[in-house]
Amino acid sequence: MPRSPRLTALVASVGKRNALVRCIRESARDLALDLRVVTTDASPLAPASYESDDHVLVPRIEDARFAQDMLDVIESHEVDLVIPTIDTELGWLASTSDALSSMGVTAAISSEEAVTTALDKLATAKYLREKGLPAPATWDEPPTEPTLYPIVAKPRQGSSSVGISLLSSPADDPGGDLVYQHQLVGPEYTVDLYVDRSGCPLATCVRERLAVRAGEVNKARTVVHEDVTRLATEVADELPGAW
Structure with a gap:
């Protein structure tokens, strides 16, 4: 038909x-x-x-x-x-x-490879490390060195901040399919990129998160931040099949 x-x-x-x-x-x-x-x-x-x-x-x-x-x-x-x-x-x-x-x-x-990488936080950290892009230290099990704490534990394929916890020591580990990362303190930014079908980033919008509910921003401020824009563009450039 x-x-x-x-x-x-x-x-x-x-x-x-x-x-x-x-x-x-x-x-x-x-x-x-x-x-x-x-x-x-x-x-x-x-x-x-x-x-x-x-x-x-x-x-x-x-x-x-x-x-x-x-x-x-x-x-x-x-x-x-x-x-x-x-x-x-x-x-x-x-x-x-x-x-x-x-x-x-x-x-x-985006391509299945790009989506699979982005949805898996451990795969994302590995990808960033292989590409020489900055990322928080990431482990697939809680580190044993006490001086590394506090550590953030989160589901590998979680979303909306569900299941995230802050660990003070290895004994606090809730277990499960988690990734463990250094706790980063400071302003948090979300970056939207417009990427064409060839994978070329054409435009970016950087927003500083002011208030978050269930992992999603409900208050934000659009800002000009050249370093964040550059890093986000580099990630999109390297990600196979980004769209």
């Missing part, structure tokens, strides 16, 4: 991202594109779903039905572009991007 000339964007796990849906629509208007926006979420009351042309309920990523349900939505709604919004779904989308491409669907996602 031939695909409709109208473009369809799917925003996955849309949640409260009303502004994102509006931004997508505004960009489409600026480009004179006839765009339909479909959203998915595990909740029928996701606020941003009311910004979309169609909203589909799907189970959470942990549910065995998630992958097939998402593929069904993509096929039945003739989706052209899939836009992820939460890190727990990035691995699935990256591993599925080639199959989607064969269906004529573009996934707005």
Whole structure:
């Protein structure tokens, strides 16, 4: 069956991202594109779903039905572009991007290698070290040297600050699949990069974190910080298949 000339964007796990849906629509208007926006979420009351042309309920990523349900939505709604919004779904989308491409669907996602590296904090630390980029000292088990403490312990593939603890000694280790890192004290920055399909960073936005809730920034200040911008750009340059 031939695909409709109208473009369809799917925003996955849309949640409260009303502004994102509006931004997508505004960009489409600026480009004179006839765009339909479909959203998915595990909740029928996701606020941003009311910004979309169609909203589909799907189970959470942990549910065995998630992958097939998402593929069904993509096929039945003739989706052209899939836009992820939460890190727990990035691995699935990256591993599925080639199959989607064969269906004529573009996934707005970096390569599977890049995503796998970024989602695994131990792999990220190893990658940065191999590339000669600065990173906090990182271990796969709690160090035995008392002078190294306090140490931050966090899940290797965790998110939203869940499961993070500050250890005063090896005896405080809660166990599990964790990474252990030096505690860094000082201003914390988040960097957004716009990277084109060839992996070239085109723009950066550095924000100083002022208030954080559940690992996500809810108050920040945009700043000019040349060192942070340079380091973030170097990371993106080196990361294979960044987009």
